[in-house]
Amino acid sequence: MLESIRPALVVARRELIDQMRDWRIMAPIAILTLIFPAIMNFAADRMVGFANRYGAGIVADRLIPFLLMVVGFFPISVSLVIALESFAGEKERGSIEPLLTSPLKDWHLYLGKLAAVMIPPLVAAYVGIAVYLVGVYRELGWTAEPSLLIQIIVLTFVQALVMVSGAVVVSTQTTSVRAANLLASFIIIPMAFLMQAESMVMFWGEYDALWWTVLGLVFIAALLVRTGIGHFNREELLGRELDVLNLRWMKDVFVDQFRGQARGVGGWYRTQLWKTLREARTGLLLMALMFVGAFGVGAYLTQMFPIPPGLLRVDNLRLEGLEGFEEIDLFSVKGIPVIWFQNMRAIVLGTLLGLFSYGVLGILLVLTPFVIIGYFGVVLAGSGLPLWEFFAAFVLPHGIFEIPAILLAGSAILRMGARLAAPAFGESITEGVIRSFADWAKIVFGSVIPLLLAAAAMESLVTPRVALWLLTR
Amino acid sequence: MIITEDLSKSFDTFVAVDGISLTVGKGEVLALLGPNGAGKTTTVRMLTSILKPTRGRATVAGFDVVKQASQVRSMVGVLTEHHGLYNRMRATEYLDFFGQIYGLDSRRRMESAERLLTLFDLMDAKERRIGEYSKGMRQKLALARAMLHDPQVLLLDEPTSAMDPASARLVRDSIRNLRSSERTVVICTHNLAEAEELADRIAIIRQGRIVARGSVPALKERLVGPAVYVAEFYNGQGEKSPDLPGEVAWERMDRNHIRFTSPDPATFNPLVLERLLAQGFPVVSLEELPRSLEEVYLQAVLAADGESLDA
Helix, strand or coil, X not given: CHHHHHHHHHHHHHHHHHHHCCHHHHHHHHHHHHHHHHHHHHHHHHHHHHXXXXXXXXXXXXXXXXXXXXXXXXXXXXXXHHHHHHHHHHHHHCXXXXXXXXXXXXHHHHXXXXXXXXXXXXXXXXXXXXXXXXXXXXXXXXXCCHHHHHHHHHHHHHHXXXXXXXXXXXXXXXXXXXXXXXXXXXXXXXXXXXXXXXXXXXXXXXXXXXXXXXXHHHHHHHHHHHHHHHHCCHHHHHHCCCCCCCHHHHHHHHHHHHHCCCCHHHHHHHHHHHHHHHHCHHHHHHHHHHHHHHHHHHHHHHHHCCCCCCCCCHHHHHHHHCCCHHHCHHHCCXXXXXXXXXXXXXXXXXXXHHHCCXXXXXXXXXXXXXXXXXXXXXXXXXXXXXXXXXXXHHHHHHHHHHHHHHHHHHHHHHHHHHHHHCCCCCCCHHHXXXXXXXXXXXXXXXXXXXXXXXHHHHHHHHHHHHHHHHHHC | XXXXXXXXXXXXXXXXXXXXXXXXXXXXXXXXXXXXXXXXXXXXXXXXXXXXXXXXXXXXXXXXXXXXXXXXXXHEEEECCCCCCCCCCEHHHHXXXXXXXXXXXXXXXXXXXXXXXXXXXXXXXXXXXXXXXXXXHHHHHHHHXXXXXXXXXXXXXXXXXXXXXXXXXXXXXXXXXXXXXXXXXXEECCCHHHHHHHCCEEXXXXXXXXXXXXXXXXXXXXXXXXXXXXXXXXXXXXXCCCCCCCCCEEEECCCCEEEEECCCHHHHHHHXXXXXXXXXXXXXXXXXXXXXXXXXXXXXXXXXXXXXXXX
């Protein structure tokens, strides 16, 4: 084992020594390790005193752990800069080529560099945390709960891993540090949002929620590492020489993937769409499983968030709940475009979210209605409406079209994420995104839009009547 | 040692290398010549298993560049276009780092580093940071790195481009030594005189294709015609017509010179000299008219352009 990773350790050692000799890296790390925690100690002392003076003890209680998290985060933010320098910089200076001609495996180089760019900021973060803890203990007598300390240590590590693995992905797509820095906003902005969310958690005081953050970050880091390894290879690193925006090439790639050799709409359906749907069958299967899972989650949520007894009475629903629905525009022809537009908006939003999260957020969005259906199905079942009747009345008439549409759209979003995480040989991220977007467009234009139109018609015109008939028979 | 068959590489729609087939044997030096962007570097990158061919195949030291990439890289030493040095390292650290990557034990790393630093006259600077090195020193250090693990095959991109004449001679001597120790060397260069001096054979690449190949004399013969020899006579005493063997075509240049072409110089040139002396011509010198490799190169490139235009 050690023998197999020895080359990676050699690479890491060289990089570490190199960093130690670079004052531009060492100076900020030293400041963030020794001076910044002291400033945070001072801030904690003053703010706790201030908060207590005005009876805001809870703010004071939450402030110290919050600053503990901040002290850990600041030094690891340097890891992003070091990573961009290490990966994109070495590519730009051409010093990576002799390494690529050596017997090093791609993953040796990746792992060695990953370790080297993470170690100094992490050591700095942990030393900073220690300095801060000693300071707050001496000045305020505060000690961290071991569980909180472990959470912060783990959180700091996975945040660094996410930033560095994200930086590698960015670096593989550029030929200069400048370009990599520009693309780094794709890492900085989400991390800024994450920090805000974590700050809310810290002031909320529900520290267990941090484990969910850690879990989510581990998942994202795993996908980023997978993408990084997929793209951090000799072919990609030296095969690309320019960062040129080539719109014509992008259009050609899209058209090639979307239209292929098809002639006419019929031919396109028979060859292109069918081929893409066949390729998407694993995604469809996964979506179907998640679909069932979403119902399960909905059912489970009824225990966590129960509806007070008596609030929802099935008898009322049976007798008067649906009366006068014909008066509502939504349940007439006018409702068809409204419902269709709403569903399409969800699909497009899911796609956009999926683009930035390997499909994860997009899938969560499109599955949300199924969680809600699962929730209400079980709630109504508990109130006396059999589950089959609920489905037959409220879901199935339009669901016959809508559920396949959502499964198809979800599988297209999943495929986009999968293609990013596991690129085809010799395919850049840009090409992968364009081709998977073309596949998405094929599925959406060829099947999802027509299915959603049919579903909207059914939902406006048929479902309410079926529901009325079933509930009042 | 190096065999390529129809080796090709495309980037999207751009064909960088198009069907290169060549063989370079043990102890042979091949010079790859060609304008910038001709495909030399891409060829070298395929031979070092950095880039995968889109068509064709290649073996280096008996290993397939795609299927046995790791073995290929262990067998090859490469001087890359960018020397890839780390400015904050010392020469000894740098060589030690690469020695570790190539799996050399510490004793061999030290010995090889000392030997190469001495060979390239860098011993006095071995403890200086590489950032303080001159261009030539950097190039020599990069070459030392390429030779550190005593590779069977060396692929050298512009090995003397930044060097002063003395350093360049040092490097050329070391390349000659490599040849005599049965190493295979491929040099990519724009320095035609160097290529002529060092290479056993030359391959000229144009737009990803080999447009001419062979030994320097053979290429000269083919592209700029047969060798022309000039006999110089003392003080205008060459006015009368010589009687030379029928196989030798000659013409007078002026009172002091005649020039001739010879179907087999080894056989006929001594005969020509003998006849001239016997007929009383005061021969001062007999030499081949210089035909530069530059002429060969330009002819090959022009011919290739014509070919592509015709096509």
